[in-house]
Amino acid sequence: MKPAEWDDGCACPSYMSLSDRLPPKDRLPLTASETQQTTKAPAPGEDRLEQAERRGLRLAIICRTIAVGAAFLWVGGTWAFTGFYPNPWIFVGLGAFTAIGIGHASLIGTRFDRWWMKYAIYLVDAIGICMTFAFFPISRSGDVPQILAFRAYGIYYLFPLVAMATLSLSPRLVLWTGAAVVAGWWTAFLIVVSGMERTLSWGDLTPGAGYDAYVGVFLSPDFIGNGNRVEETGFLFIATGILALAVVRARRVFRAQVRAQAEREQVAATLGRYVPEAVARRLIDDPAALAPQERHAAILVMDIAGFTAYSAGRAPGEVIDRLNGFLAGCAEVISRHDGVVIQFTGDGLMASFGTPIDSDAPERDAIAASRGLLDEAEAAGFSIRIGLAAGMVASGSIGSSSRQAFTVYGDTVNRAARLEAHGKMLGKAVLMDTAMMGHAGEGLERFDRQELKGLADRVDVYALG
Incomplete structure (x- = not known):
């Protein structure tokens, strides 16, 4: 049976693509049930991406535990070397943070794991840190205005939370954490300000105010610095958006690599029907061939x-x-x-x-x-x-x-x-x-x-x- 393409006058035969060479059953249209199964099938690499997310969450818990341990050492070292006697509740709080993190880590990937748990633990962390600024006294004497906690320390204590959320490879978790931090920071700030009889801010400075006026306002125990809170939370949210975008790009790169690998494996399997595996691999690795x-x-x-x-x-x-x-x-x-x-x-x-x-x-x-x-x-x-x-x-x-x-x-x-x-x-x-x-x-x-x-x-x- 000679194909028509080999009749006289034709310099060479026509050629079929690899898809043409597949058995007929491989080229039949999909049935309705097969189409439904196909649409429901996860994209290549989604299971591997989920595994990477779980590993990232565990890594975040490890970093969180290390951070809490560093806080233990810092507070304990301050007590031992400076004579400053810390409030014992701080140790209770740090211990609770550690227990929550370890408990969550033990559930990740098990049948008890739930999608909302990772959001809950980052919310608890954000609330815990922010409420420390609102209610944890700076001095045991109780006569130091709590607003000074926002001036002596700062929102940078919350940046590690957002950074650790990026380890999960979940842009939603990153944005959630950033939003929780910003909301918690402002809530703590407003709680402290609501208990003050008198407040001063940058708006209380008159145009052309001199040195004495600036010092008088800025060093006043009634100075709250509304503008400083806006700048702090603004930069934190910008950083959160950038980190979330970076995670999105990382996920796209990951998916692209998985798709490319799947395509390479599919091509290798197809070519393997016609050429040795080593030859098929060489064709894939050297497109110039x-x-x-x-x-x-x-x-x-x-x-x-x-x-x-x-x-x-x-x-x-x-x-x-x-x-x-x-x-x-x-x-x-x-x-x-x-x-x-x-x-x-x-x-x-x-x-x-x-x-x-x-x-x-x-x-x-x-x-x-x-x-x-x-x-x-x-x-x-x-x-x-x-x-x-x-x-x-x-x-x-x-x-x-x-x-x-x-x-x-x-x-x-x-x-x-x-x-x-x-x-x-x-x-x-x-x-x-x-x-x-x-x-x-x-x-x-x-x-x-x-x-x-x-x-x-x-x-x-x-x-x-």
Whole structure:
């Protein structure tokens, strides 16, 4: 069964993309249930992204525990070396923070884990720190205005919370934490201010006020600095937005890498049907190998002799099953000799040696593959004809932006096809041109000045014994 593309006047056969070579069942339209299953299937890498989020949450808990431990050391060191006696409730609070974090870490990834827990723990942290500024006395004597806590310390105690939220790779958690910190900071500030009898701020300075006026306002225990709170929370929220954007970009990069890896694995699996795994990997790792180029190669064209007569009177399913089994074995033979199946032609195939994969001796590989194909055909009960030609071959990917196939073309390709067809006239299984002859060893039979259909000049051909 010769394809129409190999009729006279055509320099080379047409080529199918890898998707064309897939079994028909792989190209059938999806049923409604299959479509529903497909739409419900998670995107590639989502499970890995969820695992990364869980690991990030655990890492955040570790950082949180380290921070609490540092606070223990700081407070305890202050007590030991300066004689400052801290409020014992601070140790209770730090211990509670540690217990909550460890408890959450033990639940991450278990059946008891819930989506809201990570939001709750960051909210508790934000509230706990902010309420410390509102209610924890600066001095045990109780006569120091609580507003000085906002001036002596500051919102930078809350920045680590937002930074640790980024470890979760969840932009929502980052924004939630930033919003909780800002809301908690302002709530604590307003609670303290609401208990003051008199307040001063930057607006109480008159235009052109001098040194004494500035010092008098700024150092006053009634100075609350509304503008300072706006600046603090404004910069914190800007930083939160930037960190959330960074997490979004990191997730996109992660997904892109996972998709690329999945595509590479899919292509490798598909190519693995036609070429050795090492060859498939090389094609994937070196896209330039598929770029249009001209190089020396050997072309093998194989066809089953008498296949039309064989298929007559047999059920189509039986014919296709047997043909598929035989061609699969032929593809394996070609792969073992570092050849690449370019095209399946109904009851035959065309393969190249030396392109797109480099070969030190493409002629030798093609001849060895021919002998293997003869053995394969004998085992399957088929008779085959093979045409072999070597020379310069144009190769590369052709097609549209959405559908491409690797192809080879040129005089060498056409000559191999004509030699295969001429084998029927001479009654020979394997014919090759002069370029192949020097690599075949002894036992060749020479046929001088043969006229090959479709070629202008007569050529010498050789039959493999």
